[in-house]
Amino acid sequence: MPTTLTSAVVLDRVTLAWPDGTVALNELSGAFGGGRTGLVGRNGSGKSTLLKLIAGTLAATSGSISTAGRVDLLPQQLTLDTSRSVADVLGIGATLDAVRAIERGDVDERHFDTVGDDWDVEARATAALATVGLPDGALDRRVGELSGGEAVLAALIGVQLRGADIALLDEPTNNLDRDARARVHELVRTWRGTLIVVSHDVALLEELDDTAEIYDNELSVFGGPYSEWKAWLDTEQAAAAQAETAARQLLKRERRDRAHVESAIGTRNAQGRKAAFERSAPRIVLGAKKRAAQVTAGRLRVEANEKVDAARSAVDTAGRRVRDDDTVRIDLPDPDVGTGRRIATIGDGERAWIIQGPERVALIGRNGAGKTTLLERLVASAAPAVGPISGQEAGEPPGSGLDTASIRRTARAEAHTDRVGYLSQRIDGLDEAASVLENIRAGAPGVGDVDLRNRLARFLIRGDTVLRPVAALSGGERFRVALARLLLADPPPHLLVLDEPTNNLDLDTVDQLVEALSAYRGAVLVVSHDDAFLRRVGPDLTLELSEGRMTEA
Template identity: 30%
Template sequence: MVILQNISYLHSNKDLLFDKITFTVNHHEKIALIGNNGVGKSTLLKIIAGELQPADGILKTNSKPYYLPQIFGQFNHLTIAQALQVEDKLNALQEILNGNVSEENLNTLNDDWTIEDRCNEALLYWQLQDLNLNQKLETLSGGQKTKVFLAGISIHEPELVLLDEPSNHLDISGRELLYNFIKSTSSTLIVVSHDRKLLNLLNPMCELSKHGITVYGGNYDFYAEQKLIENNALSQDIQSKEKALRKAKEKERETLERQNKLDSRGEKKQKKAGVSRIMMNTLRNNAENSTAKTKGVHAEKIGGISKDLQELRSSLPDIDQMKFGFDKTNLHKGKTLFTAIEINYSYENQPLWKKPLSFQILSGQRLALKGLNGSGKTTLIKIIMGELRPKAGTFQKADSKIIYIDQDYSLIENEITVYEQAQKFNSSGLQEHDIKMKLNKFLFSQNDWNKPCAALSGGEKMRLMLCCLTINNQAPDIIILDEPTNNLDIQNIEILTAAINEYTGTLIVVSHDVHFLEEIKIEDFIELN
């Protein structure tokens, strides 16, 4: 069991990340911790893991957590056995089996006679049987590193497991192994993920936001339904407030017009009646004071409604505040952009693909490249873009404008500002205020325009990339997306999905996120073996 009571956390600069977080995770429960980028999900996991200390509050756990972090570069200098914290036990077991039955070796092994068998079984399950436990992590791919730490769960058999984006670097077969593990394990799980297939295996959804944690008793599909109901209710509240604001302004106008007519009529009557100038001034002042008081009453009411409306609008999901409006490409649908006949590529005279590739890419087509890690997806992308030439076979490539967007959004230049980055795509000569209006539509306010791009999160870089594409006077003929959802939260994945679905050109995608591929209406696949 995990109990958090009034947990607060401050950044090193004393900025408050979250305040008074309270929730409980019961034994054998498998929960998802979700929320937008930057709300503190990974930080909260690190607090539960004991790697960070909260500024305030109480944390209680019944057992030591097993923590799988999101980034593994900090372990590159370690061997697999060291990273899994089994090296000493394995060495002690080997010493004992070789006849050195010392008290030190027995204490180190601590009666864990099955440690070697568990290591082998775990590596076999995660398809790592070809790895050596003495191999350095720096020699492994991102997917292999993830699998190594996942294997540690079976080796150590912890009661509590904390997983931070465990499917990020896994290919489709690796993800299936992860899904099966999550379904079958009896461990208590707390999982941070944007993988919606994985999230549907967990219950409940615990949404972290600036208001605290809200628990939704169900899987991700149930959560999405509830959020839709909440957002529809929010939209109705906004419409109701907008209507009330219009009525209040109309009432103010009518009241002031009526007041002005009455004052004007009264003044005419008083002149006819021969009222003295002093009395006329007194009556005029009284009328002006009365009008000012009426204006004040209405202004207060309008101000209150406007404030309520602003608060409601700020609660809208980002995707509902954004407008895309991509230009159409100049190419007619169905034009042949790339033809490959029996092509192959070689590294050190070894063919990359067992079976040469033959395919066509047409204008307006939506296709995905499928294959395990190391199957040559990046190489094929470089061939399609014209950066590499196949070593065998023939191909034809039509002139086309291609934009390649990788998971790190490398087209965004870290050393320049947000505004300067947008200006780089301004091939149509938009004025400064037009570019800033576009940036505002993509949720970059005046405070962000001079911010260096290096300071942007993955989701912010994605939004800036989309904004730049809409600033350009001509949409690309082909957009290639390489694992675009890896560093995005669910909300930003939905923003990306909405933008891509407005794009009418050719789309080529590398992604292991099956749900994302379905959402962007992928029709065809190129299978790599």
Template identity: 35%
Template sequence: MSAAIILSDISWSAPDGTSVLSGIDLSFGPVRTGLVGRNGTGKTTLLNIIAGNLAPRTGSVAAGGSIALLRQAVSASPGETVADLFGAREGLALLARAERGEATAAEMADADWTLEIRVGEALSGVGLDISPGVPLAALSGGQQTRARLAALVFAQPDFLLLDEPTNNLDREGRESVVRLLSSWRCGAIVVSHDRELLECMDAIVELSSLGAAVHGGNWSHYVERKAVELEAARHDLAVADRLVAEGARRSRLAAERKARRDSAGRRRKASGGVPRILLGKMKDTSEATGGAMARLAERRERQASDRLENARKRVEVLQPLSVSLPASGLPAGRTVLAMEAVTGGYEPERPVIRDLDFAVAGPERIAVTGPNGSGKTTLLALAVGALRPFSGTVRIIEGFAFLDQQVTMLDPAVSILANFRRLHPDATDNACRAALARFMFRADAALRPVASLSGGQILRAGLACVFGGPRPPGLLVLDEPTNHLDIDSIESVEAGLLAYDGALLVVSHDETFLSNIGITRRLELPAR
């Protein structure tokens, strides 16, 4: 019997009572499944329920086969080594003693002589050339993620559960994870916003406020199906809209006819031409008919309204978000950033950037790329003045904007509106509201504290505060803008940046994102 995971009527609510998952019925076989959806739809929650780390409020999980879960971020324990991830510390220590001639005959009989080779192959499978004895704390976050993934694969589970496995990985790390999953032949459930990784999936499951929808095929096939569904949903919305309007028209006509009949009855009564007993019977009949017609009209209106609401919800789920950036008016050829013979970093004796000559002119779109640790974020800090160079000069256009990974320009303790007013103290209340509304923060949404927002909402709020002022920046500097965003948010930012007429300087390992925003030049930093 093939390994399988079956979810029946799974529901789960946050501690404050907010419903996150409701009535989820899904089954997973020995195929690779991408789990997608907007932030807050419960993707990580669902993985933890499948893994048994979280109990559902209702429903059950039936798992046939072994399961291994890779979490988004796990800190290394003191003294923990790479070998500990594989459960191989004692086995490798035994092989080392045997090699030195210090193992007993009994130990030699129990030794796993292929262990070191198999651990090494698992590490190289994710692009790591490291010793199993290396402390985990000595590895970068991306290297730790890859080492943990190698250990999961080494255990040969029936199902891999991976939560954003390529987050914070450099290009090499992303490619190694894609290669590993492309060759994986057991079951895998992968939460990811990495569209390149999702291309090697066999199926896509989308979580939304409407529940879970299963789409066979990889990411490209899913996108095609979504486009067809969106067109169908828009058609249904238009039909439902017409039905509501037609129902309102019929109700108005019925009310007008009744008013005319009632008026005619009053005139006949006033003329005295109809016997009182017949008038009473006519009144009763009219009231009964009118009541029945009113109930029928009310039922039809309710059905039409329900259909309209359902159609509208469907369109809202399928309709991509949109971000529109106003024009900066940056002239072609104007120098917006010039770095001449720049050397800088955090310790003068160990500079990160050495003798860099670099310039941005006009509406260029430049990607700063390179492996983790090569100094990409340091370069941005030098460019925007957050870090002073040890030598050399930096000149940057007045009115540039810099959004780092955490969008630290925003105060998390106050609302989006309060942040906007702090950054644009001369703006009127109407101007503040209008600027935020263009970025889909309307009415009470503008009053939400920044700390309560998702990653995509925080980036959108940062863009609103930057581009909502009287003078949009001619240079926008972004450091890993797609980290922790859902795909809908990434695509909305892509559309906005593609239409932006200013200069872009972007650090990102997401090649799909860089391609979609029209990068024209790259600054590749070497490994240090």
């Protein structure tokens, strides 16, 4: 179902090759409409790269990109100078300074040139920031005083205020808590102008008008939100699979009919030879019959071969419609955790909860509440050599307001097993200089390299990639290596600790992870702001951490 909106971005055979010769996109063509579009695709399909090409921060090797106006990009990895003011992040710092200078009595002409007609810039910016929960006075705050979620929201408001004709957002809800996600959803819901959003956030994708997909180096656009596109794709793939089955059955039948034709021709030839041997008719008559039989046989062979070729072509055509994707296949080993076994204790100064047997526990809370700190303390308790971990080391955003001393006084986490597997949202536990195989072998020293390679292949890590140093991997490859090291550990962990595991996964791999966790017979403790993912995991217990206190949610 194609979109009917006027094209705002047109791609004509766009190719991008990296300096080492690796092709990221190859003659990609297509168009984005003038409304709000969600862009989906597997990890590594080139979504972020395409946004950078449209924004002009990357230059295509060949092909062309035309856009209907100015383009503004909010990148996935937001690197903001913590000393900058929020006004500068919004792109209004110079204008705001000029307005304030004039208000103080400075009538320098350059101030008026800077302001132009934008006299209400402060009021508009303050009102816009208020819509995402930032208070009066936020314009003069430094980025370093904001939480990570507030910084993303401020940057997003900046894109909106700058008023580019085409806005590009790359994973805008990654690492945001529930409140911040809800505010991003509302901004996107009411966005005016062309908007292209790369996201794995299904709830966000539902707010958009169209769904575009990069698949097998082709761009297609569907006129509807993600759920409608997914339903259409599932129906189309079912029909394609049925068509392929029918085409294969027809090919089998045509081959059988061709064999019958050859058998019939052989029988006729044998009869003709027998008649000639017995001289059952004059030689001239027998010769005429032979020539006629040869002509008939040739015609029958041509017709039979044409039917087989047509059937084979139909199989090929139908088969190309059916997606035969490589998917991550996660098959978790049995950690042999009994239902009565105490795995960990988590709680605060007033109450504690025991994770027992193969329980699933979700830990939720606002950004800066100390969830990551708590997880790392839990992991450290299973391996004392890790040492103390501060809130900043745990990845809390600068200025988040995390009171590490408060976390130490109240929130508690202790492992009762030394077999704890931890997947950090920063993916920082890998040995950068070591190869992929060496990293995996460190977690499974008793497993042979051939077996390790076979297991890595299930995570789409194959061939010479296993010999490359981790430092040379892409972001998606690094995450799959970290996930593989966790899930392929031997002996398998009694407790899996997952910190925002869906941030770096495409939707198909999230499906695989959910299925694997459903079958896993160990305990799972997961931190996530992705409500859809948590519902699918089906936690037995959900705990909320706020200001060092823990409550059941």
